[in-house]
Amino acid sequence: MDITFFDRDLETAPRERLRTLQEEKLANLIGRIHGVNRFATAKLDGAGVEPGDVRTLDDLVQLPFTTKAELMAAQDGALLSDNCTFPEPAYTRMHQTSGTTGAPLRVFDTAESWDWWGRCWGYVLAGAGLTSEDRLFVPFSFGTFIGFWSALGGAEKIGALMIPGGGRNSEQRLRVMAELGITAMCCTPTYALRLAEVARDEGFDVGDLPLRITVHAGEPGASVPATKRRIEAAWGVKCFDHAGASEVGPHSFECQPQPGATHAIDTEFIVEAIRPGTGEPAAPGEDGELVITNLGRIGFPVLRYRTGDLVRIDDSPCPCGRTFTRFAGGVIGRADDMVVVRGVNIYPSAVENLLRSYAEVEEFRVTIARRREMSAVLLEIECRGGVAGDEVGRRVAADFVAKLGMHAEVTAVAQGTLPRFEMKARRFIVE
Numbered sequence: 001m002d003i004t005f006f007d008r009d010l011e012t013a014p015r016e017r018l019r020t021l022q023e024e025k026l027a028n029l030i031g032r033i034h035g036v037n038r039f040a041t042a043k044l045d046g047a048g049v050e051p052g053d054v055r056t057l058d059d060l061v062q063l064p065f066t067t068k069a070e071l072m073a074a075q076d077g078a079l080l081s082d083n084c085t086f087p088e089p090a091y092t093r094m095h096q097t098s099g100t101t102g103a104p105l106r107v108f109d110t111a112e113s114w115d116w117w118g119r120c121w122g123y124v125l126a127g128a129g130l131t132s133e134d135r136l137f138v139p140f141s142f143g144t145f146i147g148f149w150s151a152l153g154g155a156e157k158i159g160a161l162m163i164p165g166g167g168r169n170s171e172q173r174l175r176v177m178a179e180l181g182i183t184a185m186c187c188t189p190t191y192a193l194r195l196a197e198v199a200r201d202e203g204f205d206v207g208d209l210p211l212r213i214t215v216h217a218g219e220p221g222a223s224v225p226a227t228k229r230r231i232e233a234a235w236g237v238k239c240f241d242h243a244g245a246s247e248v249g250p251h252s253f254e255c256q257p258q259p260g261a262t263h264a265i266d267t268e269f270i271v272e273a274i275r276p277g278t279g280e281p282a283a284p285g286e287d288g289e290l291v292i293t294n295l296g297r298i299g300f301p302v303l304r305y306r307t308g309d310l311v312r313i314d315d316s317p318c319p320c321g322r323t324f325t326r327f328a329g330g331v332i333g334r335a336d337d338m339v340v341v342r343g344v345n346i347y348p349s350a351v352e353n354l355l356r357s358y359a360e361v362e363e364f365r366v367t368i369a370r371r372r373e374m375s376a377v378l379l380e381i382e383c384r385g386g387v388a389g390d391e392v393g394r395r396v397a398a399d400f401v402a403k404l405g406m407h408a409e410v411t412a413v414a415q416g417t418l419p420r421f422e423m424k425a426r427r428f429i430v431e
Contacts, residue, residue, distance in 0.1 A: 118153020132159030189221025
Protein backbone atom coordinates (compact mmCIF):
# COMPACT_ATOMS: atom_id res chain seq x y z
CA MET A 1 0.00 0.00 0.00
CA ASP A 2 1.26 3.46 -0.92
CA ILE A 3 0.86 5.58 2.21
CA THR A 4 -0.11 9.21 1.68
CA PHE A 5 1.30 11.83 4.05
CA PHE A 6 0.63 15.52 4.57
CA ASP A 7 4.13 16.08 6.00
CA ARG A 8 6.05 12.81 5.90
CA ASP A 9 9.11 14.28 7.65
CA LEU A 10 7.14 15.34 10.72
CA GLU A 11 4.66 12.45 10.74
CA THR A 12 7.47 9.90 10.89
CA ALA A 13 9.83 11.91 13.10
CA PRO A 14 11.37 10.29 16.20
CA ARG A 15 9.32 10.87 19.35
CA GLU A 16 12.15 12.91 20.85
CA ARG A 17 11.97 15.39 17.96
CA LEU A 18 8.18 15.65 18.26
CA ARG A 19 8.49 16.26 21.99
CA THR A 20 11.02 19.06 21.41
CA LEU A 21 8.70 20.63 18.82
CA GLN A 22 5.76 20.47 21.23
CA GLU A 23 7.80 22.06 24.01
CA GLU A 24 8.94 24.90 21.74
CA LYS A 25 5.37 25.57 20.59
CA LEU A 26 3.99 25.37 24.14
CA ALA A 27 6.52 27.91 25.44
CA ASN A 28 5.76 30.20 22.48
CA LEU A 29 2.01 29.88 23.07
CA ILE A 30 2.17 30.77 26.76
CA GLY A 31 4.56 33.61 26.06
CA ARG A 32 2.19 35.11 23.48
CA ILE A 33 -1.05 34.81 25.47
CA HIS A 34 0.06 35.61 29.04
CA GLY A 35 -0.83 39.15 29.96
CA VAL A 36 -2.94 39.55 26.79
CA ASN A 37 -5.57 36.82 26.87
CA ARG A 38 -7.67 37.63 29.95
CA PHE A 39 -9.05 34.12 30.44
CA ALA A 40 -5.74 32.30 30.09
CA THR A 41 -3.86 34.89 32.13
CA ALA A 42 -6.29 34.55 35.03
CA LYS A 43 -5.96 30.75 34.91
CA LEU A 44 -2.16 30.88 34.87
CA ASP A 45 -1.88 33.56 37.54
CA GLY A 46 -4.35 31.68 39.72
CA ALA A 47 -2.09 28.63 39.55
CA GLY A 48 1.02 30.74 40.23
CA VAL A 49 2.48 29.92 36.78
CA GLU A 50 4.72 32.39 34.97
CA PRO A 51 5.56 31.93 31.26
CA GLY A 52 9.14 30.89 32.05
CA ASP A 53 7.92 28.14 34.36
CA VAL A 54 6.71 25.94 31.48
CA ARG A 55 9.67 24.70 29.45
CA THR A 56 9.07 20.95 29.07
CA LEU A 57 6.11 18.62 28.81
CA ASP A 58 6.81 17.54 32.37
CA ASP A 59 5.97 21.11 33.42
CA LEU A 60 2.51 20.77 31.88
CA VAL A 61 1.08 19.44 35.15
CA GLN A 62 1.54 22.90 36.68
CA LEU A 63 -1.19 24.21 34.40
CA PRO A 64 -4.79 23.96 35.61
CA PHE A 65 -7.40 22.11 33.59
CA THR A 66 -9.84 24.09 31.44
CA THR A 67 -13.50 23.06 31.20
CA LYS A 68 -16.27 23.88 28.77
CA ALA A 69 -18.25 25.48 31.60
CA GLU A 70 -15.39 27.94 32.11
CA LEU A 71 -15.30 28.77 28.39
CA MET A 72 -19.06 29.30 28.44
CA ALA A 73 -18.73 31.69 31.37
CA ALA A 74 -15.92 33.54 29.58
CA GLN A 75 -18.26 34.54 26.73
CA ASP A 76 -20.95 35.99 28.99
CA GLY A 77 -22.00 39.59 28.38
CA ALA A 78 -20.03 40.49 25.24
CA LEU A 79 -19.51 39.42 21.65
CA LEU A 80 -15.89 38.43 22.12
CA SER A 81 -15.00 35.85 24.72
CA ASP A 82 -12.46 36.63 27.43
CA ASN A 83 -10.56 33.75 25.80
CA CYS A 84 -9.94 35.90 22.73
CA THR A 85 -6.29 36.96 22.73
CA PHE A 86 -6.65 39.93 20.38
CA PRO A 87 -9.05 42.86 19.79
CA GLU A 88 -12.02 42.27 17.51
CA PRO A 89 -10.41 43.62 14.28
CA ALA A 90 -7.90 40.75 14.39
CA TYR A 91 -10.64 38.13 14.00
CA THR A 92 -11.95 37.00 10.64
CA ARG A 93 -14.29 34.15 11.59
CA MET A 94 -16.88 33.31 14.26
CA HIS A 95 -18.41 29.87 14.64
CA GLN A 96 -20.32 28.18 17.42
CA THR A 97 -21.00 24.71 18.74
CA SER A 98 -24.22 22.94 17.77
CA GLY A 99 -25.80 23.54 21.17
CA THR A 100 -27.27 20.02 21.35
CA THR A 101 -26.51 19.84 25.08
CA GLY A 102 -27.16 23.47 26.03
CA ALA A 103 -26.41 27.01 24.92
CA PRO A 104 -23.89 27.16 22.06
CA LEU A 105 -20.29 28.17 22.68
CA ARG A 106 -18.92 30.87 20.37
CA VAL A 107 -15.38 30.42 19.06
CA PHE A 108 -13.29 32.97 17.16
CA ASP A 109 -10.39 32.63 14.73
CA THR A 110 -7.85 34.98 13.24
CA ALA A 111 -6.52 34.43 9.73
CA GLU A 112 -3.48 32.77 11.35
CA SER A 113 -5.66 30.44 13.42
CA TRP A 114 -7.90 29.57 10.48
CA ASP A 115 -4.87 28.65 8.40
CA TRP A 116 -3.90 26.37 11.29
CA TRP A 117 -7.33 24.70 11.10
CA GLY A 118 -6.75 24.01 7.41
CA ARG A 119 -3.33 22.56 8.13
CA CYS A 120 -4.82 20.18 10.72
CA TRP A 121 -7.42 19.05 8.17
CA GLY A 122 -4.58 18.53 5.70
CA TYR A 123 -3.32 15.80 8.01
CA VAL A 124 -6.85 14.36 8.26
CA LEU A 125 -7.49 14.19 4.51
CA ALA A 126 -4.02 13.03 3.51
CA GLY A 127 -4.20 10.42 6.28
CA ALA A 128 -7.25 8.92 4.57
CA GLY A 129 -5.41 8.82 1.25
CA LEU A 130 -6.76 11.92 -0.49
CA THR A 131 -4.49 13.68 -2.99
CA SER A 132 -4.65 16.53 -5.48
CA GLU A 133 -6.32 14.10 -7.90
CA ASP A 134 -9.44 13.85 -5.73
CA ARG A 135 -12.78 15.63 -6.01
CA LEU A 136 -14.02 16.09 -2.45
CA PHE A 137 -17.77 16.52 -1.91
CA VAL A 138 -19.02 18.04 1.36
CA PRO A 139 -22.82 17.61 1.63
CA PHE A 140 -23.13 20.04 4.50
CA SER A 141 -25.22 23.18 4.88
CA PHE A 142 -22.70 25.82 5.87
CA GLY A 143 -24.15 27.59 8.92
CA THR A 144 -22.49 28.88 12.09
CA PHE A 145 -21.66 25.37 13.32
CA ILE A 146 -17.98 24.90 12.49
CA GLY A 147 -18.67 21.38 11.21
CA PHE A 148 -16.86 20.84 7.92
CA TRP A 149 -15.96 24.46 7.24
CA SER A 150 -12.28 23.77 7.85
CA ALA A 151 -12.35 20.77 5.53
CA LEU A 152 -12.27 23.38 2.76
CA GLY A 153 -8.94 24.61 4.06
CA GLY A 154 -7.66 21.06 4.27
CA ALA A 155 -8.66 20.36 0.67
CA GLU A 156 -6.81 23.49 -0.39
CA LYS A 157 -3.69 22.41 1.52
CA ILE A 158 -3.50 19.06 -0.30
CA GLY A 159 -4.67 20.49 -3.63
CA ALA A 160 -7.93 18.53 -3.89
CA LEU A 161 -10.96 20.01 -5.67
CA MET A 162 -13.54 20.81 -2.98
CA ILE A 163 -17.18 20.78 -4.11
CA PRO A 164 -19.72 22.15 -1.56
CA GLY A 165 -23.06 20.39 -1.23
CA GLY A 166 -25.10 22.88 0.79
CA GLY A 167 -28.46 24.21 -0.39
CA ARG A 168 -29.53 20.87 -1.89
CA ASN A 169 -31.65 17.94 -0.77
CA SER A 170 -30.35 14.39 -0.75
CA GLU A 171 -31.62 13.49 -4.24
CA GLN A 172 -29.96 16.57 -5.72
CA ARG A 173 -26.73 15.80 -3.95
CA LEU A 174 -26.66 12.31 -5.43
CA ARG A 175 -27.08 13.77 -8.91
CA VAL A 176 -24.23 16.21 -8.30
CA MET A 177 -22.00 13.35 -7.17
CA ALA A 178 -22.74 11.49 -10.40
CA GLU A 179 -22.42 14.52 -12.71
CA LEU A 180 -19.10 15.67 -11.23
CA GLY A 181 -17.49 12.28 -10.65
CA ILE A 182 -16.98 12.64 -6.90
CA THR A 183 -14.15 10.48 -5.52
CA ALA A 184 -14.28 11.42 -1.81
CA MET A 185 -16.90 12.69 0.63
CA CYS A 186 -16.87 14.33 4.08
CA CYS A 187 -20.01 14.13 6.23
CA THR A 188 -21.33 12.74 9.50
CA PRO A 189 -21.64 8.93 9.68
CA THR A 190 -25.37 9.41 10.13
CA TYR A 191 -25.72 11.36 6.91
CA ALA A 192 -23.63 8.85 4.94
CA LEU A 193 -26.16 6.18 5.89
CA ARG A 194 -29.10 8.49 5.21
CA LEU A 195 -27.78 9.38 1.74
CA ALA A 196 -27.31 5.68 0.97
CA GLU A 197 -30.88 5.04 2.12
CA VAL A 198 -32.20 7.75 -0.24
CA ALA A 199 -30.12 6.33 -3.08
CA ARG A 200 -31.66 2.89 -2.56
CA ASP A 201 -35.20 4.26 -2.35
CA GLU A 202 -34.69 6.32 -5.52
CA GLY A 203 -33.10 3.47 -7.46
CA PHE A 204 -29.79 5.35 -7.67
CA ASP A 205 -26.86 2.94 -8.10
CA VAL A 206 -24.00 4.25 -5.93
CA GLY A 207 -21.81 1.60 -7.53
CA ASP A 208 -21.66 3.78 -10.65
CA LEU A 209 -19.87 6.53 -8.70
CA PRO A 210 -16.05 6.73 -8.66
CA LEU A 211 -16.31 7.34 -4.91
CA ARG A 212 -13.49 5.59 -3.04
CA ILE A 213 -13.12 7.35 0.33
CA THR A 214 -15.45 8.78 2.97
CA VAL A 215 -14.16 10.81 5.93
CA HIS A 216 -16.47 11.26 8.91
CA ALA A 217 -16.67 13.65 11.85
CA GLY A 218 -19.26 15.30 14.09
CA GLU A 219 -20.13 12.10 15.98
CA PRO A 220 -18.33 8.86 16.85
CA GLY A 221 -20.12 6.56 14.37
CA ALA A 222 -17.11 5.92 12.13
CA SER A 223 -15.24 4.51 15.14
CA VAL A 224 -18.15 2.16 15.92
CA PRO A 225 -17.23 -1.09 14.11
CA ALA A 226 -20.74 -2.03 12.94
CA THR A 227 -21.44 1.50 11.69
CA LYS A 228 -18.12 1.61 9.81
CA ARG A 229 -18.89 -1.74 8.16
CA ARG A 230 -22.37 -0.57 7.18
CA ILE A 231 -21.07 2.63 5.55
CA GLU A 232 -18.39 0.73 3.66
CA ALA A 233 -20.89 -1.88 2.47
CA ALA A 234 -23.48 0.73 1.44
CA TRP A 235 -21.04 2.79 -0.63
CA GLY A 236 -18.32 0.31 -1.58
CA VAL A 237 -15.63 2.58 -0.10
CA LYS A 238 -13.08 2.82 2.68
CA CYS A 239 -14.53 4.79 5.59
CA PHE A 240 -12.23 6.89 7.79
CA ASP A 241 -12.75 8.37 11.24
CA HIS A 242 -11.74 11.84 12.40
CA ALA A 243 -12.30 13.65 15.70
CA GLY A 244 -12.19 17.27 16.76
CA ALA A 245 -14.16 19.94 18.58
CA SER A 246 -15.01 23.58 17.94
CA GLU A 247 -13.23 24.74 21.09
CA VAL A 248 -10.13 22.61 20.43
CA GLY A 249 -9.63 22.02 16.71
CA PRO A 250 -9.37 18.92 14.48
CA HIS A 251 -7.10 16.77 16.62
CA SER A 252 -6.98 13.19 15.31
CA PHE A 253 -7.46 11.04 12.22
CA GLU A 254 -7.44 7.49 10.92
CA CYS A 255 -4.66 6.32 8.60
CA GLN A 256 -4.92 4.14 5.49
CA PRO A 257 -3.95 0.76 7.02
CA GLN A 258 -6.83 1.23 9.51
CA PRO A 259 -5.28 -0.79 12.34
CA GLY A 260 -8.15 0.00 14.71
CA ALA A 261 -6.66 3.22 16.03
CA THR A 262 -6.51 6.92 15.22
CA HIS A 263 -3.53 9.28 15.31
CA ALA A 264 -3.35 12.50 17.33
CA ILE A 265 -1.75 15.35 15.38
CA ASP A 266 1.20 15.71 17.73
CA THR A 267 2.71 18.62 15.80
CA GLU A 268 -0.34 20.75 16.62
CA PHE A 269 -1.62 19.37 19.95
CA ILE A 270 -0.44 17.94 23.23
CA VAL A 271 -2.70 15.10 24.35
CA GLU A 272 -3.11 13.48 27.75
CA ALA A 273 -5.43 10.83 29.17
CA ILE A 274 -6.59 11.25 32.77
CA ARG A 275 -8.82 9.42 35.18
CA PRO A 276 -12.06 11.43 35.13
CA GLY A 277 -12.67 11.17 38.85
CA THR A 278 -9.24 12.21 40.11
CA GLY A 279 -7.51 14.02 37.25
CA GLU A 280 -4.50 11.72 37.69
CA PRO A 281 -2.84 10.30 34.56
CA ALA A 282 -4.51 7.16 33.23
CA ALA A 283 -2.32 4.06 33.32
CA PRO A 284 -1.00 2.65 30.01
CA GLY A 285 -3.84 0.81 28.28
CA GLU A 286 -6.46 2.32 30.61
CA ASP A 287 -9.45 4.27 29.31
CA GLY A 288 -9.07 7.92 30.25
CA GLU A 289 -10.59 11.31 29.53
CA LEU A 290 -8.84 13.08 26.69
CA VAL A 291 -7.17 16.35 27.72
CA ILE A 292 -5.87 18.59 24.93
CA THR A 293 -3.67 21.66 24.65
CA ASN A 294 -3.81 23.20 21.18
CA LEU A 295 -0.56 24.74 20.00
CA GLY A 296 -1.42 26.77 16.91
CA ARG A 297 -4.63 28.63 17.74
CA ILE A 298 -3.14 31.68 19.42
CA GLY A 299 -6.31 33.71 18.97
CA PHE A 300 -8.47 31.22 20.90
CA PRO A 301 -6.20 28.85 22.85
CA VAL A 302 -7.09 26.09 25.27
CA LEU A 303 -4.67 24.81 27.90
CA ARG A 304 -5.27 21.29 29.21
CA TYR A 305 -8.87 21.26 28.04
CA ARG A 306 -11.01 18.43 29.42
CA THR A 307 -12.85 17.23 26.33
CA GLY A 308 -15.08 14.66 28.05
CA ASP A 309 -14.06 12.14 25.36
CA LEU A 310 -12.74 8.75 26.42
CA VAL A 311 -9.59 7.39 24.76
CA ARG A 312 -7.02 4.69 25.34
CA ILE A 313 -3.48 5.73 24.41
CA ASP A 314 -1.54 3.05 22.51
CA ASP A 315 2.21 3.53 22.12
CA SER A 316 2.78 0.54 19.83
CA PRO A 317 4.14 1.19 16.30
CA CYS A 318 1.64 1.81 13.50
CA PRO A 319 1.96 -0.01 10.16
CA CYS A 320 1.61 3.33 8.35
CA GLY A 321 4.98 4.43 9.74
CA ARG A 322 3.67 7.45 11.64
CA THR A 323 5.08 8.10 15.09
CA PHE A 324 2.14 10.25 16.21
CA THR A 325 0.33 9.21 19.40
CA ARG A 326 -2.38 6.62 18.76
CA PHE A 327 -5.83 6.21 20.30
CA ALA A 328 -6.87 2.54 20.28
CA GLY A 329 -10.40 2.38 18.87
CA GLY A 330 -10.45 6.16 18.28
CA VAL A 331 -12.74 8.11 20.59
CA ILE A 332 -14.39 5.32 22.55
CA GLY A 333 -17.25 7.43 23.92
CA ARG A 334 -17.90 10.29 26.28
CA ALA A 335 -17.44 10.23 30.04
CA ASP A 336 -20.73 12.08 30.49
CA ASP A 337 -22.64 9.82 28.06
CA MET A 338 -22.65 6.81 30.35
CA VAL A 339 -26.04 6.07 31.88
CA VAL A 340 -26.62 3.56 34.69
CA VAL A 341 -29.76 1.51 34.09
CA ARG A 342 -30.63 -0.76 37.02
CA GLY A 343 -26.98 -1.13 37.95
CA VAL A 344 -25.70 -1.67 34.41
CA ASN A 345 -23.48 0.92 32.68
CA ILE A 346 -24.65 1.74 29.16
CA TYR A 347 -22.85 3.78 26.51
CA PRO A 348 -24.59 5.02 23.33
CA SER A 349 -21.73 3.70 21.19
CA ALA A 350 -22.28 0.15 22.50
CA VAL A 351 -25.99 0.37 21.68
CA GLU A 352 -25.24 1.71 18.19
CA ASN A 353 -22.70 -1.03 17.53
CA LEU A 354 -25.31 -3.66 18.41
CA LEU A 355 -28.12 -2.13 16.34
CA ARG A 356 -26.00 -1.36 13.28
CA SER A 357 -25.14 -5.06 13.08
CA TYR A 358 -28.77 -5.63 12.01
CA ALA A 359 -29.02 -4.95 8.29
CA GLU A 360 -32.82 -4.82 8.64
CA VAL A 361 -32.73 -1.84 11.07
CA GLU A 362 -32.74 1.41 9.12
CA GLU A 363 -33.03 3.85 12.04
CA PHE A 364 -33.47 3.74 15.81
CA ARG A 365 -34.08 5.83 18.91
CA VAL A 366 -33.32 4.98 22.54
CA THR A 367 -35.10 6.64 25.45
CA ILE A 368 -34.05 6.10 29.06
CA ALA A 369 -37.31 6.64 30.97
CA ARG A 370 -38.42 6.38 34.58
CA ARG A 371 -40.86 3.58 35.38
CA ARG A 372 -42.00 3.27 38.99
CA GLU A 373 -38.80 4.98 40.24
CA MET A 374 -36.69 2.64 38.08
CA SER A 375 -34.91 3.35 34.80
CA ALA A 376 -36.17 1.58 31.70
CA VAL A 377 -34.71 1.35 28.19
CA LEU A 378 -37.33 2.11 25.52
CA LEU A 379 -36.06 1.28 22.06
CA GLU A 380 -37.81 2.17 18.82
CA ILE A 381 -36.56 0.54 15.62
CA GLU A 382 -37.52 1.34 12.06
CA CYS A 383 -36.96 -1.54 9.64
CA ARG A 384 -36.63 -1.56 5.89
CA GLY A 385 -39.74 -2.12 3.81
CA GLY A 386 -40.98 -5.69 3.71
CA VAL A 387 -39.15 -6.69 6.89
CA ALA A 388 -41.14 -8.15 9.80
CA GLY A 389 -40.27 -5.54 12.41
CA ASP A 390 -41.78 -7.38 15.35
CA GLU A 391 -39.61 -10.43 14.70
CA VAL A 392 -36.50 -8.25 14.42
CA GLY A 393 -37.53 -6.52 17.64
CA ARG A 394 -37.64 -9.82 19.50
CA ARG A 395 -34.12 -10.66 18.30
CA VAL A 396 -32.84 -7.22 19.27
CA ALA A 397 -34.37 -7.52 22.74
CA ALA A 398 -32.68 -10.89 23.24
CA ASP A 399 -29.36 -9.41 22.08
CA PHE A 400 -29.67 -6.58 24.60
CA VAL A 401 -29.84 -9.14 27.38
CA ALA A 402 -27.11 -11.38 25.99
CA LYS A 403 -24.60 -8.70 24.93
CA LEU A 404 -25.36 -5.64 27.03
CA GLY A 405 -26.75 -7.31 30.14
CA MET A 406 -30.02 -5.37 30.27
CA HIS A 407 -33.64 -5.57 29.21
CA ALA A 408 -35.07 -3.22 26.59
CA GLU A 409 -38.68 -2.62 25.61
CA VAL A 410 -38.42 -2.80 21.82
CA THR A 411 -41.09 -1.35 19.55
CA ALA A 412 -41.03 -1.64 15.76
CA VAL A 413 -42.37 1.58 14.21
CA ALA A 414 -43.51 2.29 10.65
CA GLN A 415 -41.10 3.42 7.96
CA GLY A 416 -40.49 7.16 8.00
CA THR A 417 -41.49 7.52 11.68
CA LEU A 418 -38.10 8.34 13.17
CA PRO A 419 -36.22 11.56 12.38
CA ARG A 420 -33.30 11.69 9.95
CA PHE A 421 -30.25 13.85 10.55
CA GLU A 422 -27.73 15.72 8.40
CA MET A 423 -25.42 16.78 11.20
CA LYS A 424 -25.16 15.42 14.75
CA ALA A 425 -27.81 12.79 15.39
CA ARG A 426 -29.87 12.71 18.58
CA ARG A 427 -30.86 9.09 19.00
CA PHE A 428 -30.16 8.67 22.71
CA ILE A 429 -32.55 10.53 25.03
CA VAL A 430 -32.49 10.55 28.82
CA GLU A 431 -35.75 11.76 30.36
